[in-house]
Amino acid sequence: MSTAKDPGKGAEKAHGKPSAKTPAKPAEGLPAKILSKILPPAEAPKEPGEEEGEVPHRETAPAEHGPGPDLRRLTEIARALNSEPELRHLLDLILDRIVDITGAERAFLILRNPEGKLEVRASRSLDREEVKKPTAKVSRSILVQAEKSGRPVLTTNATQDPRFAGSDSVAYMKLRAVVCIPMIMRGRSVGLLYLDHRFEEGAFQGVDLGLLEAFGAQAAIALENARLLQENRVRQAELERSKEKVEELNRVLREKVRRQSAELDQVKQVLRERHGEMKLKYAYPEMIGRSRRHLDLLRLLDRVIDTQVTVLIHGESGSGKELVARAIHYQGARKDAPFVSENCSAIPETLLESELFGYMRGAFTGADRDRKGLFEQASGGTLFLDEIGDMPPEMQSKLLRVLESGKVRPVGGKDLISVNVRVLAASHQDLRKLVEAGRFREDLFYRLAVITVEVPPLRDRREDVPLLVERFLDAFAAESGGPRREVAEEAMALLSDYDWPGNVRELRNEVFRACALSEKVILTEILSPQIRERAVPRSLPARLDDRPLKDLVRDSVEFVERRAIQEALARTQWVKTETARILGISRPTLDAKIQQYGLEKQG
Known part of the structure; x- marks a missing residue:
């Protein structure tokens, strides 16, 4: 059985009578070879080399409809196929339409x-x-023939078609009507459409092979587009997964670098402190201590001293705020000019203005002469205003004006006097909370707190207690002219364990009291009752405050380490080799720890 009816008859039936309607516009993008099979000769595009008026051979079955409806139908099918981006749905759509x-x-x-x-x-x-x-259910023989020829294969009864006489699959499946359409795109086979009817011989007798070939071309385009889209989606998904992996690797790498940097910083810190590489720019003979918190304070002062900005010093009573102010002045560029200090809470409100700005003769009863205020007295140098948080609101406004203008007006005077003063302020109160409570001017706070220096309480630097005790023992001996006292190790441990709510000032008073009550060695019995009762060995800081966990852990470890080394040294009478053996560390490590914690042999 041949693949199509006689070409002449097919052409006569397709083109014998002109259509009364205007032909539809050819489907854009279809090959001329395919359009020639579904359009009349007058409208079909010419193949290369085709002469004018020549009707090419077209393999068609008898058509039931004119070319207009078929073309419109093909255009609708092409639009539907190319509108479906999902490959799975597109396969179903192609089969539904061809059926x-x-x-x-x-x-x-x-x-x-x-x-x-x-x-x-x-x-x-x-x-x-x-x-x-x-x-x-499909005949491979028919598939192979359609793919090799690149043309549709149609048979009305495959079992009687001589082309498939030797096909086992055709004979076995007893195939009747079959049509197989290759899907060609850019000269390459994308696949095939295989249709059959097992019960009706000649079922595809009226099917236009040109229309089927055009359908196959459109299906090939749609499948290729869907395949490319799916490929792009797969690649995009792979890129997203790769991006996520890269981001995760970057996160892990950043975390690793952060940990290694932190560890490296700690190692550098230990090495610098151990070998004295981290030298301070200025000397601070009056500020005693080797603890981490104390050294951090001194390093900050190294930077503050070289500036001329106002500084707010915050710390508890007795922690050494005035010592910090004096260090800033006497190590800085104004060291040869006056350092003037005043406690704002110690002066009555009515006298504070005249004390700070001075007064003119006759300004008030008893003002029998002109007097310079503290700003004028400190001109060229430093004015330290302690307990600035206790300053009355009216005086806060006047102080702000002086800080902004650099000029003062004495009480009872008319003229402004220019002053060149670096102002250092201090308070044991939290000025931010005072601002929130409306008790301190916000603008004055920001004018004073260009740089804020936090002075740590003594309980946060317990390892400095033995050094401070030694300094106060020397001071008492110098003042009294008597022999220098020593402190028993048990007494020193109690002093180190105490919270010291009055900070360094309270420690100094306690050492002076103990020296006055002892002859050579200060024993635990000499210490004040609150120290003997409240000083309990601990492995955590007295107050957690808002400090980060890592700081609490580090301080606790340092405290326990220091106490263990102290006790081991006491047991071995400072035989370091034996002490190192007991602690399970090397002798150089022990020496480094002794230096780090400022431990010294007593007596």
């Missing part, structure tokens, strides 16, 4: 897999159900 066009009992869509082998990707029966075991 509608041909009335096939079954339809199979065959594509090449990545290995290049043909496989059935979708199947559909007339009632739109999937065909079971579809691979066994």
Whole structure:
């Protein structure tokens, strides 16, 4: 059986009578070879080399409709196929449309897999159900012939068609009407459409092969577009996964670098402190201590001293705020000019203005002469205003004016006097909270707190207690002219363990009291009752405050380490080799720890 009716008759039937309607516009993008099979000769594009008026050979079955409706139908199908981006849905759509066009009992869509082998990707029966075991339902002989020729293969009765006489699959399946359409794109086979009807011989007798070929071309385009879209989605998903992996690796790397940097900083800190590499720029003979908090304070002062900005010093009573102010002045550029200090809470409100700005003769009762205020007295140098938080609101406004203008007006005077003063302020109160409570001017706070220096309480630097005690023992001996006292180790441990709510000032008073009550060695019995009762060995700071956990852990470890070394040294009478053996560390490590914690042999 031939693949199509006689060409002459097919052409006569297709073109014998002109259509009364205007032909539809050809589908844009279809090859001329395909359009020539669905358009009349007058409208069909010429093939290369085709003479004018020549009717090319076209392999068609008798058509029931004119070219206009077929072309419109093909255009609608092409639009529908190219509007479906999902490959799975597109396969179903192609089969549904081809079944509608041909009335096939079954339809199979065959594509090449990545290995290049043909496989059935979708199947559909007339009632739109999937065909079971579809691979066994198609004839490979027919598939091979259609793919080799690149043209549709149609047979009205495959078992009697001489082209397939030697085909086992045709004979075994007793195939009747079959049509196989290659899907060609850019000269390359994308796959095939395989249609059959097992019960109706000549079922595809009226099907236009040109229309089927055009359908196959459109299906190939749509499949290729869907394949490319799916590929892009897969690649995009892979890129997203790769991006997430890279981001995760970067996060892990950043965390690793951060940990290593932190560890390196700690090692550098230990090495610098151990070998004296981290030298301070200025000397601070009056500020005693080797603790981390104390050294951090001194390093900050190294930077503050070289500036001329106002500084706010915050710390508890007795922590050494005035010592900090004096260090800033006497190590700085104004060291040869006056340092003037005043406690704002110690002066009555009525006298504070005249004390700070001075007064003119006759300004008030008893003002029998002109007097310079503290700003004028400190001109060229430093004015230290302690307990600035206790300053009355009216005086806060006047102080702000002086800080902004650099000029003062004495009480009872008319003229402004220029002053060149660096102002250092201090308070044991939290000025930010005073601002929130409306008790301190916000603008004055920001004018004073250009740089804020926090002075740590003594309980946060317990390892400095033995050094301070030694300094006060020397001071008492110098003042009294008597022999220098020593402190028993048990007494020193109690002094180190105490909280010292009055800070360094309270410690100094306690040492002076103990020296006055002892002759040579200060024993635990000499210490004040509150120290003997409240000083309990502890491995955590007295107050947690808002400090980070890592700081609390580090301070606790340092405290426990220091106490263990102290006790081991006491047991061995400072035989370092034996002490190192007891502690399970090397002798150089022990020496470094002794230096770090400022431990010294007593007596």
